[in-house]
Amino acid sequence: MESKNKVIFIEPLTRIEGHLGIHAVADTEAKKYTDAHAYAPMFRGFEIILKGREPADAIWLTQRICGVCPTPHGLASVECVDMTYQAPPPPFAVAIRDFTLIGEQLYDSPLGCGILQGPDYCETVVKKFNSEWWSEAQGRKAERSDLHGYSTIADIMTALTPFTGSLWLKCLQMAKLGRKMNIIFGAKHPHVGTFIPGGVAKTVTVSDLEMFASMLSQHIAFAKELTAAFDDLLDFLIDVGYDNAGVRENDLISYGAYDDPYAYNANYEDMGEWGEKRSVSPGVIINGELVTTDLIEINLGVREFVAHSYYEEWTEKDLEKDPLGNEIAVEHPWNKETRPKPSSPKNWSEKYSWATAPRWHDWKNKVNGELNVVEAGPIARLWVTAKAKKVPESTGNSLKFTLPKANVLGFKVSEELTLEWKIPKNVNAIERLRARAYYHAYSAYVAYNLLLAALEMVKKGEAKIWNPYKRPKNGIGVGLVEAMRGALGHWCVMRNGKIHRYQVITPTTWNASPRDLNENLGPYEKAIVESPITEPIESELNGIDVVRVVRSFDPCLACTVHVYHGKSKIVKEVSPFVNVPK
Amino acid sequence: MSVERINVIWLQGQGCTGDTVSIAGATYPSLTDILNGFLPQAMGITLQYHPTLMLPHGEEAQKSLKAAVKGELDPFVLILEGSIPDESLAKKTNGFWCMMGEEEGKLMTFNDWLDRLAEKAAAVVAVGTCAAYGGIPHGSPNPTGAKGAYQYFGKDWKSKLGIPVICIPGCPAQGDHMTETLTHLVLTVRGLLPPPALDKYNRPLFIFEHLVHENCPRAGFFACGKYSKEFGEPYCMGLLGCKGPITHCDVPRRGFIDGIGGCPTIGSICIGCTEPEFPDGPFSPVFKKAPPGVFASEAVRDILGKIYALLHRLKRRKI
Numbered sequence: 001m002e003s004k005n006k007v008i009f010i011e012p013l014t015r016i017e018g019h020l021g022i023h024a025v026a027d028t029e030a031k032k033y034t035d036a037h038a039y040a041p042m043f044r045g046f047e048i049i050l051k052g053r054e055p056a057d058a059i060w061l062t063q064r065i066c067g068v069c070p071t072p073h074g075l076a077s078v079e080c081v082d083m084t085y086q087a088p089p090p091p092f093a094v095a096i097r098d099f100t101l102i103g104e105q106l107y108d109s110p111l112g113c114g115i116l117q118g119p120d121y122c123e124t125v126v127k128k129f130n131s132e133w134w135s136e137a138q139g140r141k142a143e144r145s146d147l148h149g150y151s152t153i154a155d156i157m158t159a160l161t162p163f164t165g166s167l168w169l170k171c172l173q174m175a176k177l178g179r180k181m182n183i184i185f186g187a188k189h190p191h192v193g194t195f196i197p198g199g200v201a202k203t204v205t206v207s208d209l210e211m212f213a214s215m216l217s218q219h220i221a222f223a224k225e226l227t228a229a230f231d232d233l234l235d236f237l238i239d240v241g242y243d244n245a246g247v248r249e250n251d252l253i254s255y256g257a258y259d260d261p262y263a264y265n266a267n268y269e270d271m272g273e274w275g276e277k278r279s280v281s282p283g284v285i286i287n288g289e290l291v292t293t294d295l296i297e298i299n300l301g302v303r304e305f306v307a308h309s310y311y312e313e314w315t316e317k318d319l320e321k322d323p324l325g326n327e328i329a330v331e332h333p334w335n336k337e338t339r340p341k342p343s344s345p346k347n348w349s350e351k352y353s354w355a356t357a358p359r360w361h362d363w364k365n366k367v368n369g370e371l372n373v374v375e376a377g378p379i380a381r382l383w384v385t386a387k388a389k390k391v392p393e394s395t396g397n398s399l400k401f402t403l404p405k406a407n408v409l410g411f412k413v414s415e416e417l418t419l420e421w422k423i424p425k426n427v428n429a430i431e432r433l434r435a436r437a438y439y440h441a442y443s444a445y446v447a448y449n450l451l452l453a454a455l456e457m458v459k460k461g462e463a464k465i466w467n468p469y470k471r472p473k474n475g476i477g478v479g480l481v482e483a484m485r486g487a488l489g490h491w492c493v494m495r496n497g498k499i500h501r502y503q504v505i506t507p508t509t510w511n512a513s514p515r516d517l518n519e520n521l522g523p524y525e526k527a528i529v530e531s532p533i534t535e536p537i538e539s540e541l542n543g544i545d546v547v548r549v550v551r552s553f554d555p556c557l558a559c560t561v562h563v564y565h566g567k568s569k570i571v572k573e574v575s576p577f578v579n580v581p582k
Numbered sequence: 583m584s585v586e587r588i589n590v591i592w593l594q595g596q597g598c599t600g601d602t603v604s605i606a607g608a609t610y611p612s613l614t615d616i617l618n619g620f621l622p623q624a625m626g627i628t629l630q631y632h633p634t635l636m637l638p639h640g641e642e643a644q645k646s647l648k649a650a651v652k653g654e655l656d657p658f659v660l661i662l663e664g665s666i667p668d669e670s671l672a673k674k675t676n677g678f679w680c681m682m683g684e685e686e687g688k689l690m691t692f693n694d695w696l697d698r699l700a701e702k703a704a705a706v707v708a709v710g711t712c713a714a715y716g717g718i719p720h721g722s723p724n725p726t727g728a729k730g731a732y733q734y735f736g737k738d739w740k741s742k743l744g745i746p747v748i749c750i751p752g753c754p755a756q757g758d759h760m761t762e763t764l765t766h767l768v769l770t771v772r773g774l775l776p777p778p779a780l781d782k783y784n785r786p787l788f789i790f791e792h793l794v795h796e797n798c799p800r801a802g803f804f805a806c807g808k809y810s811k812e813f814g815e816p817y818c819m820g821l822l823g824c825k826g827p828i829t830h831c832d833v834p835r836r837g838f839i840d841g842i843g844g845c846p847t848i849g850s851i852c853i854g855c856t857e858p859e860f861p862d863g864p865f866s867p868v869f870k871k872a873p874p875g876v877f878a879s880e881a882v883r884d885i886l887g888k889i890y891a892l893l894h895r896l897k898r899r900k901i
Contacts, residue, residue, distance in 0.1 A: 010640045011683040012633050019594070019633075019680070041681035042692075044596050044665075045725035049718065054867040060853055061861060064718040067600020067754055119637060162637055163617065172614070176607050176839065183843030188833065189607075190600035190754050193850035201813040201822075203849035211842075310677060340725065342677020345689055466813040547639050 004029040008543045011041075013550060015116045020512065020555055023346065024528055024546050028537045033546065036521070036528035038512050039353040041345070043310070047338040050502040055081045055477075055494050058502055059195050062490065065504060067190040068111070071104035071182060072483035073504075076490040078195035080479030082266035084492050087198035087469035091261035092462055095454045096200045098258050099212060100186045101481075102447045106219045107178025107189075108484035109378075109440035112554045113230060114160065114171025117433055120548045121233060122160040122168075129535040129544045133240055140236055147228035149412050153236045156229055167229060174222050181215045184208050199466030209454060216447050220403050221411035223441035227419055230437040234430045242534070246429030246527040246549035249287070251372055252380035253360055253510065255298065255480035255487045256282030258446050261453065268323050268478070271295045276390050279446045280482060283384035284360055284374065286367045288423075290387045296324070297364060299478055302489065303331040303371060304505060305357040308350070308514040312339040318493060318501065319476065329361070333491040333503035334476065357516040358505050371516070375427065375523040376486020376507040377553060379435035382421050382442070398422040399438075401445045429527070429552035436484070436554065473497050483507055485554050511553045524550050585626075585771050589658035590764075591650050591699060592632040595692045596680055596719045596728055597664020600754035601710040602634045607839040608757030616761055623774060624765055630655055644683060651698045657743070659767060660703035662696070665712040665719045666734045668727025669693050679726045705745045705767055706731060709760050714749035715783070715858040722862050732784055732858070745777060749784040753855035756833055759789050783858055785830065794826035794845070794852045795880075797835040805884075814849060820877075823869040824851040827876040831856045 006028055011021040019042045025035040046065055050058055059077040063070035075097060082088060089097070119125065126134050137153040150156045150167075159167035179189045185202050186192030194201045202208075237243070256278035263277035275282045275295030284291045284298055292298060300322065306313060314337035317330045328334050343351055359371040374380075385391060386399040393401045400420040407414045421438040424431045457463055472494075479490040486507030493501040513522035521529065527549050535544050592602070605613050611620055619625030629635070630646040649655050667679035669691050680692040700706055708731040711717035719728035731747045740746055748767070750759050763786055769775040778786040795801060803809075804818035813822065820826070824845075826834070829852050834844045845852045854865035864873055 008640075009684075011681075012643055013639055015634060015636065015639070019682070021681070021683075041678070042596060043679050043726060044719040044728070046718075048723065048725045049721040049861075054869070057861075057866055057868050060868050061718060061721070064598055064600070064753060067598035067603050070598075070600065115635070124637065162635070163614070169614075172606065179603075179607055180839050180842050183838050185848070187843050187845045187848050187850040188756075188838040189843070190598070190603050191855075193845045193853070194848070196813060199813065201850040203814055203816045342672035342675050342679065344676045345678065345681060464814075468812060542642075543640060 005034070006541055008541050008546070010543045010546060013547055013555070015119065015551060020550070022524070022528070022546055022550060023348070024543065026533055026541055028533070031533045031537070033528050033531050033533065036525045036546070037348055037352060038514065038522060038524040038550070039346070040355040040512055043340060043342070043354045045338070045340065046504065047502055050499050052498050054497065055084050055492055055499055056197055058490070058492065058499065060191070060193075062504060063191045065506070069104065069108060069483040069485060070190040071101050071186065071192055072481050072488050073490070074192050074195045075101055076479035076481045076488050078197065078479065079266065079481065080477040080490040080492050081197045082477070083268055083479070084475040084477030084494050085197045085469055085471055086266070086475065087467065088264070088266040089199040090464040090467055092454065092457050093199035093465045094259050094261040094264050095450055095457065096185050096202060096204065096465060097195065098261070098450055099447065100182055100192060100194070102258070102443050103178050103182030103184070103186070104189065105178070105443045105484055106181060106440060107175040109436055109443070110171035110178070110226065111175045112436050112484060113226065113433065113440070114168055115175070116554065117551045118160040118168065118171070119162050120544070120551060121157060121237065122162070122165060123154070123158045124161055125544065126157055129542065136240065137236060142232045144228035144232050147413055148225045148232070150229065153232060156233045170222070174219065177215055177218060181212055184212050196466065198469045202465060204463060204465055206458065209451065209458070213451055216444065216451065217406040218408050218411070219444045220406040220448065221408045221413065223403055223444045224413040224417045225411065227437050227441050230434060234434050237430050243428050243430050245531045245545060246432070246552050247426055247530065248375065248523060248526045250285060250427055251287070251374045252285040252383055252427070253298070253374040253376050253487050254281065254283050254381045254384040255295065255482055255489065256280050257381065257482035258450070271299070272297070279391060280381050281385040281388040281390045281394070282480070283388055285380070285383055285387065286362070286372060290384065291362065291366050293384070293388050293390060295480055299480060299489070300326055300328065300332070301361045301363050302333060302505065303329060303359045303361050304333060304336055305331060305359065305516045307357065307517040308352055309356045310340060310342055310351050310354050311356065312341050314339060333489065333505060334493060334501070336503050337501070338503070353514040355509055355512050355514060357513040357522060358510050359516055371518070373516070373520050373523060373526070374510065376510040377432060377435070378439035378484065379427055379432050380486055381482055382435050382438060383423055386421065386423050399442065401442060403441060403445055404448055429549050432552040439484070471497060486510060508555055512555060524553060585657065587626040587628060588768055588771065589628050589630045589650070589655040590661060591630055591647065591655070591658050592661045592663065593692070593695060593699065594633050595662065595664035595666050595696070595713070596726065597710065597712050599634055599663070601663045601760070602632070604754040604757045605709075605760045606757070608761040609840045610758060611761050611765055613761060616764065623772060624768055627768060630658065647695060647699065650702060653702060656702070657704035657771070658702070659764070660699050660706045662706065662708045662713040662731055663710055665716050665728040665730055666693060666696065667719070668729070671727050700735065703741055704743045704771065705741050705748065706735070707748045707750065707763065707767070708732065709750050709755045711751040711753045711855055711860055714751040715860070717753060718861055737784065743771070746780065746784055748778070748780065748786065751785060751856040752831065752833070753860065756836070756838060758836070762789070781830070785856075789832055790830045790856065792830065792832065794829045794831050794834055797832045798826055798846050799834060800846055816849070819846045819849070819851045821871065822851055823871055825854040825865055825872050826852040827872050827880060828864060829854040829857055
């Protein structure tokens with residue numbers, strides 16, 4: 001008797017950063033997935049390698065956790081070390097750090113939308129798995145074709161085909177340009193070389209700002225096309241009912257991004273204030289509602305568990321209180337000890353992933369007083385910023401901003417354009433992608449305003465890039481920033497000038513987490529469960545819907561398991577393996 | 583063996599995908615130039631497997647690895663990104679450091695695939711310092727016993743075609759360093775160029791012969807004794823911890839993407855990321871100055887050079 005349940009393994013789960021495996025159970029009668037495990041199969045041991053080194057070295061080493069999103073690691077680390085060394089940078093240096101991060105985000109969003117996730121909806125894939133979508137897409141006019149130039153939805157799907165599609169190629173080109181903007185100030189990318197405690201190691205000239213401005217104008221023009229093309233594609237996918245893929249609770253976390261040059265002072269006691277001055281707000285959302293925007297409260301609520309991860313527990317508490325006298329939990333990264341213990345794979349009831357399970361504790365008991373499974377990513381950033389009303393662009397239920405005029409050859413729209421990202425009904429695979437495209441536009445908008453502010457600083461003679469500092473012997477620090485994939489935290493405890501403890505929790509650790517001690521599913525796992533099967537159900541499943549859901553999070557696995565590496569596998573597939581068309 | 587078509591298999595071990603991102607930023611030739619076959623002599627290159635860029639996933643993706651092992655993709659170049667862990671350490675507790683799917687119910691590690699594929703490869707190219715020499719994961723105390731291909735296979739190992747492991751270090755490797763070397767290999771296989779000459783760590787000399795210090799746009803300031811005392815100044819970065827005098831790399835001169843960037847070039851410091859010892863001593867701590875011995879020998883060469891130049895200035899010109 002054939003069971004209606006099919007188990008699939010997807011390893012390697014390609015078009016993501018790093019190694020990831022997914023085990024999913026499909027109910028082929030109900031046409032949906034009923035269970036899932038996400039596992040990270042690679043380990044390197046950064047926290048162990050960092051011990052005993054100088055905290056400043058972490059700024060370089062921790063970027064090597066991830067070659068796709070290194071700059072946020074560098075920024076989280078330099079802010080963490082600024083605090084540990086008590087070395088605040090001058091305002092102009094903060095602006096330069098912001099430019100470096102924005103350059104990376106302008107690369108990372110087209111990379112995610114166009115190269116890593118977009119191809120899940122390209123002509124080849126849609127024709128193969130969702131032929132009924134394809135015929136509908138061919139007849140569907142693209143509403144915003146005046147902005148992006150494609151006349152039907154099918155044209156957009158064709159444009160997303162790897163290596164040949166025009167949108168795919170343009171995303172590749174714009175991603176490279178974003179990296180060039182990054183290295184004007186960052187020296188090299190991946191792994192920028194200019195973040196130093198107390199500022200930046202960069203001889204800044206007006207040439208740099210002009211070069212940056214010229215490249216930015218292209219990204220401003222491109223943002224108008226990218227958001228329009230994705231709005232059209234995603235609205236179509238909602239119309240065919242795909243917004244029930246990848247749904248999970250509206251529980252989100254953001255640490256905020258793009259510091260206000262005049263507010264950031266690297267001081268822990270003031271972190272709540274300078275955090276709220278960021279252009280992207282920090283915050284925690286539970287059930288769609290804002291719980292807090294205070295970075296101190298957010299930081300102290302972070303917990304990490306290893307019940308289903310290849311590590312041994314730690315029980316000792318190094319730090320009892322933070323500098324303000326608040327209690328620090330034993331599961332907080334300031335107290336965490338990384339103790340790897342490899343053991344057998346796919347042991348679902350025991351340990352099965354090199355990723356840990358971070359959770360956010362509502363320690364002030366504002367909504368439930370519980371450990372919450374929260375999701376990180378551009379959708380979390382936009383949701384929090386739209387709700388929080390900490391920036392003028394925030395309306396309480398949307399984020400509304402106007403991209404300036406930009407006359408650039410090779411782009412469709414030169415006029416200024418007002419964009420509005422509205423808080424969706426729920427978090428799902430489609431909305432994660434849309435948020436990624438809009439985050440590109442918002443980042444370009446922030447860069448433009450910041451550039452004007454930087455020119456003003458130059459005019460006033462305030463273009464200082466570094467404050468020399470004296471290294472104290474002991475200290476603690478935390479750096480909370482946003483990578484493209486979401487909330488990224490670094491924590492340092494320094495003793496006798498050396499790293500006593502250094503911990504990192506990446507956005508993909510939040511999202512790819514295995515079950516926790518209470519058997520709550522991690523965000524990938526939860527999002528797969530109840531997702532529909534849209535591919536034809538034949539003898540074997542390909543799992544395309546699972547990978548679409550997982551890829552909507554833009555996985556970055558080297559990050560997650562700062563030490564592991566995994567892949568996923570599909571049971572059987574017959575079609576010939578087609579590679580780069582040539 | 584036909585060389586009309588050359589396949590490429592790109593394998594990732596303990597890495598960060600930085601070299602993949604970096605090669606996407608290569609300019610002359612670019613990655614798409616290579617895949618599109620930018621001139622007749624460089625045509626026919628097919629990327630058969632790349633975990634980050636390929637369209638298929640899961641078992642379908644693994645098909646090309648299996649085909650390569652069976653010899654169906656000959657000739658193929660095996661590109662490695664990321665370091666190679668010591669799985670025997672993880673096996674002690676029945677675990678693994680780097681898993682890459684399974685085969686007939688049996689766990690496959692990255693090392694399993696590497697061993698099978700290296701045996702069949704026309705050439706093995708290690709991109710990035712992790713794949714070449716172990717890089718970050720092999721940093722002290724090297725918790726996973728990580729190595730680079732240079733140590734894992736050994737300096738004297740030769741591929742089926744008699745080519746040693748070619749190392750393109752850098753953290754990550756600079757994009758054009760990778761595309762130029764790959765193109766060089768293709769032209770070598772097709773008899774249009776001799777094999778690239780390598781240094782003692784198997785780095786192509788046409789890229790890695792000279793030191794960062796020698797390639798640095800700030801070297802002119804060094805030559806006239808001008809040193810940056812604080813970050814932001816435009817002079818030699820030697821007193822702020824630059825490891826240029828002990829690191830082989832041409833990034834300061836060529837830039838990192840399309841002529842832009844470069845570490846000491848823009849006011850940062852070299853951290854020695856192309857060297858086998860990276861990230862340990864003498865390349866750490868990052869702000870520690872390069873060993874004084876280098877400067878002493880450099881000073882001697884400098885004096886000899888100035889005497890030579892002085893004597894020659896007194897001679898009558900020949901041309």
